[in-house]
Amino acid sequence: MMIHLLGAGSLGLLWAARLARADKPCRLILRDAAALNAWQTRHQMVGLTDGAQHYELKVPAELATAGELIDLLIVATKAYSAQTALASVAPRLKPGAQILMLQNGLGSQQAARQAYPAQRVLYASVTDGALIASPAQVVWAGKGVNRIGDPAGGAAPSWLVDLNAAAIESQWEPDIEQVLWQKLAINCAINPFTVLYDCPNGEVPLHAGAQLDQLIPELQQLLAVYSARVELDQLETTIRQVINSTAANSSSMRQDVHNGRRTEIDFILGYAVRQARKAGLQLPTLERLHTNLRTRLIALGLPPD
Template structure:
């Protein structure tokens, strides 16, 4: 709904929903966008229950959780190969799945915004970040062809190399999501509480030993910046726990543990965080 609200201000957007009731509400009342709980905008959108009309789009943005992707693969394979697909899942475990799709163009994206769905047609934009977009497969002029957002609160940044942006987001997710679940706190507390901060640094060191991506200090500071920018946000993983849903811990820390095993790296803090989140998830579910 966040993408629909911002892109829908300049484009005809279709939202494909899992429930008829949600499609009906969006069609009748539009998408309600709350910006930091102060400003409200209502954006008209065409909402459809199921996949009716999914093959008639200029581009498809797939916004489901990573663990739900396997259920969509057969549907996505039926989409004409000329229609670009854009995936915005957390983690990197789904990249192998994308290799099985026949589409000529596949895009991947990371999203730094803080957003929360309030009801079937209302989304609150709590932390302004940016969307990072890159081509995973095919030839695609992103600046020319990707839908535009002219609102400065929804910037879209284009990158030539997908692995860099996805690894950076993976690292941020691997630190912020599990730790907010373990300590049951909002994002900003990971920086404000010196003991939480120490564990954040320890886990960062372990992850960086597996993914030595550029300047270590710059990368760590960028993750701290995300914590501060979204300090009042409840992380997506903590929201999943609070609402009794499955988390993406396997797609995030699980993926890192698999890479660490292949490289023969010892990552005890990551292993501990993974097991703790899995235990909390089982208790809450």
């Protein structure tokens, strides 16, 4: 089966390079003719740095308007670009085609499921880390296990074997929404503070200790409504373990700010706030954090949503 990847950012390039390295047929779908021309000028090559090893791998690319119908589409765009990107290839999606959403946060996945009822929309919790060192050169910066599932249920797809054969370590997750909600809570507890205090993950408790202490119980209330109930001690332990294990890391939201790019606030903190209001929850620390982060982004000249 041909695997089409929509989005040539760090994650899209990382997955495409690993599929190509394993001789799995794949194609990148690029955003416009200029991007495709630049790709062809580089002879359709992707550089993959994996530890001490470096590979140069050929990955064919095309535009959304190419004619071939799509069986499996991996959407590797930013969350705020996902719906527009999907719409650009919608006429090529076969009935029953599978769409795998790799986005951060929540909201973009549900929107895709609603917009494409004739296709099977799968969600992924991605723990791979990737950095673009230069155009078409990607560094595999962090190795993890990707958890993939279908909120509507059903069996694991056959192509999961191909991902694992390509060193895209993946496992089938029967309750993917619970996984993504818990990941959302962790991101809400870390990412906004890294922007507000311009600090790596490990320094969040130093700058936001009292706020973090107040926020975690509110996140637990939110999870109790939308996910399986998590004990407060368990959630706090998980969040602090992630802070410690990624202490030197700069969150994706902080990296976006440093690079002058739009953040995914609306699909992380914004989504949490909207869902809390929908459920009638009073979560003042979460609301205040959202307001402060929006104010900070506006001051930096970046979109607040």
